[in-house]
Amino acid sequence: MDEQWATTGQQPSLSLGLTVGAVPMRRAAAPAATTRVLVEEDFMSVKKGNHEVEALEAELRRVGEENRRLGEMLRALVHKYADLQAKVTAMAAAAAVQAEANNNNHQQSSTTASEEGGGSAASPSRNKRVRSDDGSGAGAGFVTVAAVADHTECTSAAAAVKVNSGSKVSRRFVHADPADLSLVVKDGYQWRKYGQKVTKDNPCPRAYFRCSFAPACPVKKKVQRSADDKALLVATYEGDHNHAQPLATGTAAKNSASKPAPPLGLQEQQRKQQQEAAAMAAERETAERKNLAEQMAATLTRDPGFKAALVSALSGRILELSPANN
DNA sequence: CGTGTTTGACCCGCGC
DNA sequence: GCGCGGGTCAAACACG
Ligand SMILES: [Zn+2]
Numbered sequence: 001m002d003e004q005w006a007t008t009g010q011q012p013s014l015s016l017g018l019t020v021g022a023v024p025m026r027r028a029a030a031p032a033a034t035t036r037v038l039v040e041e042d043f044m045s046v047k048k049g050n051h052e053v054e055a056l057e058a059e060l061r062r063v064g065e066e067n068r069r070l071g072e073m074l075r076a077l078v079h080k081y082a083d084l085q086a087k088v089t090a091m092a093a094a095a096a097v098q099a100e101a102n103n104n105n106h107q108q109s110s111t112t113a114s115e116e117g118g119g120s121a122a123s124p125s126r127n128k129r130v131r132s133d134d135g136s137g138a139g140a141g142f143v144t145v146a147a148v149a150d151h152t153e154c155t156s157a158a159a160a161v162k163v164n165s166g167s168k169v170s171r172r173f174v175h176a177d178p179a180d181l182s183l184v185v186k187d188g189y190q191w192r193k194y195g196q197k198v199t200k201d202n203p204c205p206r207a208y209f210r211c212s213f214a215p216a217c218p219v220k221k222k223v224q225r226s227a228d229d230k231a232l233l234v235a236t237y238e239g240d241h242n243h244a245q246p247l248a249t250g251t252a253a254k255n256s257a258s259k260p261a262p263p264l265g266l267q268e269q270q271r272k273q274q275q276e277a278a279a280m281a282a283e284r285e286t287a288e289r290k291n292l293a294e295q296m297a298a299t300l301t302r303d304p305g306f307k308a309a310l311v312s313a314l315s316g317r318i319l320e321l322s323p324a325n326n
Numbered sequence: 327c328g329t330g331t332t333t334g335a336c337c338c339g340c341g342c
Numbered sequence: 343g344c345g346c347g348g349g350t351c352a353a354a355c356a357c358g
Contacts, residue, residue, distance in 0.1 A: 193331060195350055208349070212330085222349095 170237045173226075187235075188245050189213055191221065202227040214243040 172187075191209035198205045204225035211217040219239040226232040 192329095194352095196331095196333075197348065197350095200347065206348090 172235050172237070174233045174235060189219075189241070199224070204230065211241060214241070217241055217243060 189211055190213045192212035193207055193209050195208035196205050197208075202224060204227070206222055206224035209221045209223065211219040211221075217239075219237065219241050221238065222236045224234050226234055
């Protein structure tokens with residue numbers, strides 16, 4: 001986690017000429033503004049054409065233009081934010097992978113910082129439960145269907161890091177709200193939670209899910225928050241789905257390119273992560289585009305000055321129009 | 327009333 | 343054998 005994030009470079013080209021004062025503008029403003037202007041023009045031609053109308057018209061256009069610029073700015077901001085966040089996620093994931101590799105290679109205990117969370121869910125008084133069926137080798141390791149196609153379907157949305165250590169286990173790191181306790185990773189499949197345990201070296205509990213879309217789907221996944229970064233959900237998938245993905249996760253842009261490059265260098269890996277992260281950023285931006293209007297509206301309405309100006313303008317306009325409309 | 331989640335109990339491998 | 347820790351089961355519960 002160096003200062004690599006400085007590589008986001010792309011200096012903020014947000015230098016849109018945001019004008020607080022007067023600005024030269026063209027007629028091409030927001031469509032709504034244009035429409036409104038036309039109406040106004042029509043109305044005014046019937047009534048009377050004084051200079052005030054023109055001034056108001058110009059003001060309206062100016063405001064429309066400024067609104068458009070603000071929209072662009074906000075959009076660019078959102079995009080950059082998503083991009084940055086994606087990169088952060090990817091790098092955190094890479095760091096986690098690296099740390100785990102180190103742990104695997106060198107035994108753990110590198111991070112002694114976090115306090116011992118060992119809540120020990122197992123209560124001391126355990127009743128003898130008569131389970132006729134018994135069996136069902138729990139810890140015997142899930143058999144997991146034979147390694148069919150290597151098409152590791154879980155490469156959809158978020159910045160995914162496939163550790164693919166040996167066989168069909170894949171690991172992915174998603175970014176989630178730390179306050180969100182749901183511990184649910186939306187990846188396009190249907191999961192049924194069947195267990196939750198607190199683990200030894202992580203105060204956050206680990207949740208166990210089973211794919212419930214197909215009755216015989218052997219896929220399981222474990223979701224646990226990262227110990228250091230609680231905004232990072234680590235999901236471990238096991239097995240391959242024996243059915244199609246029931247829910248497209250938005251971007252159907254499956255990079256159909258085969259990936260015949262198992263020995264990816266770390267840099268390559270990170271690059272790939274960044275690519276996926278960028279994809280996620282784009283998707284996120286698309287998703288958040290819908291909220292753009294709401295965000296802008298909220299931002300604007302939060303500004304008392306704007307509200308006051310809007311109220312005054314509207315009241316004036318309404319007062320002016322009401323006698324004609326009636 | 328069916329379905330999914332919660333949660334304590336249980337199983338099992340592993341190290342001592 | 344015993345304790346520990348991770349994984350799973352299933353009764354109880356919540357929710358529509
Ligand atoms: Zn499945």
